[in-house]
Amino acid sequence: MRQEFKTRTRLRGVVDKAATFLAVLSTLLVILPLVAIFIYLIIKGASSLNLDFFTKIPAPVGESGGGMANAIVGSVTLLALASLIGVPVGIGGGVYLAEFGRGTKLANAIRFTADVLNGVPSIVMGLAAYSLIVVPQHHFSAFAGGIALGIMMIPTICRTTEEMLLMVPHAVREAALGLGVPNWRSVISITVKTASPGIITGCMLAFARVAGETAPLIFTALGNDFWSTSLNEPIAALPLQIYVYAISPYDDWHRLAWAGALVLIVLIVLAVSLVRFVTSRGVLKGTS
């Protein structure tokens, strides 16, 4: 009896150690690809980065050199278009959820739909933008790409805005209303302003997410080897250019793809770290 108890206790100890070991091992296994990806990006990307990359447009097939200046400008243009659509609508939706619709059935349904919409594959958004804009217009355009990306930003921004507004203490709203400020004014210049660091970080997160999107751009913005002169024509984008170069058979283009990927990831990591910095400092905890 006593012997049996002892062996059981020892067995339980072994199982406990094994479980700890497996948990540590899986954490290491998960960190490994992340480290590998960053090492490769830095080694392969940094060696191909030069001034030409930022100032020249792609060289014709067979010629070496060239850069991605038009793709960088194109990405910035597309993201600006997307933000123009996604940011106001997303923030407006978040304001409704937090300020007007708290606890109502409609708000719950919208919150749920936003979460579900967040999981819809980006390529489906691209198909919708294609059929809505490209088909009637009979040509690919920067507008179509920007709208596809903008639609993708709305649910993310809406949900983070709501979460940030919920953190604003009631006393702040009551103080504004007590001074006789109309409700709309109090929401805009008191509640939203108090939560603005959080809302901005939410926008940055959505921004970082769509900045790397490729799938919806393939058949909306299409890509362009030259400078685009109008928003109504095909435009180049950094992720799209990386895709085209990565699946091409030329070594020179592979190098450019790595360099483009490095630029893209640096932008995204900067955005995410900024978010981390702002949220961890707890700007919202006080009632500044």
Added chain:
Amino acid sequence: MPPPEHSAIRRFLLARGNSAIADRVFRALMILCALSIFGIVVLIAWQLIERSQLSWQAFGFNFFWKTYIDPTTGLPSYWDPVNGYFSALPFVYGTLVSSLLSLLLAVPLAIGVAIFLTEMCPGLLRAPLAFLTELLAAIPSIIYGLWAVFVLVPLLRHYVNPFLIKSLGWTGFFDDSNPTGLGFFASAVILAIMILPIISSLTREVMTAVPHSQREAVLALGATRWEMIRMGVLRNARVGIVGGVILGLGRALGETMAVTMVIGNTPEIHRSLLANGASMASVIANEFTEAVTDMHLSALIEIGLALFIVTIIVNAIARLLVWAVTRGAPATQR
């Protein structure tokens, strides 16, 4: 929905001239923004249904499981834009195989990471490690694809695949007909890396939502740490963990770029996991700009519609499960 009760002062202020109108306009604008989310879903569904009519009328439900016979070779064939017949069967198969295989690889690891981060990790390491796994989620899929093409696939080709063929070749799931290293297995590995952070961060969220009293009760009975995790934490969090896994599945089903770059893009069905294939998202990305006939475009959009419906259902189920656990849980409330 009943309007909230206002105090006398508030009523007076609300009734005052222009602010009453401005408030109403402001409120209506905000509602409009919120309703646009419904609008987007309806708009996507309507557009995709309308543009896929051609292929729906030509093939009906056969679109998803019919096998054609190629007249010249006599072999089964599914997708032939030149001869004008389309069956999405190989893409449905490719999507299912690659995402389920990726779940098989990712779920144990994700739960391991979540357990380590919530229950075992020294406080000093917790924040940086959590940040690193979140960073994994922020990397765009095109960069995963790039890395997979130039690093992962050669690795699989030279080391992993020969090993799999030698040790597991007898099962028939690993044969050496495809020496490129591309295929279902490569896409499952890259998908697993991509969905890991989503599953592990959600698992972490539901695990922290389990009240401390549950852990303390199990520990007080003399349980080891693992027994405490198994009985006190995992058992309470299992519904939420399943939700996280399903959410990861939703991501894997619709993942496009990384899969397109490594799956091989051939509309065929093979038993071997090392063979080339195609997924629903990859065929759209790969063929859409090259499609010339209306029927080809329509068939691709119908695949997109199917993907839309499936991901909506999968995500809705996952959200409901996660909400069921985290709502009203003491640990998440401030």
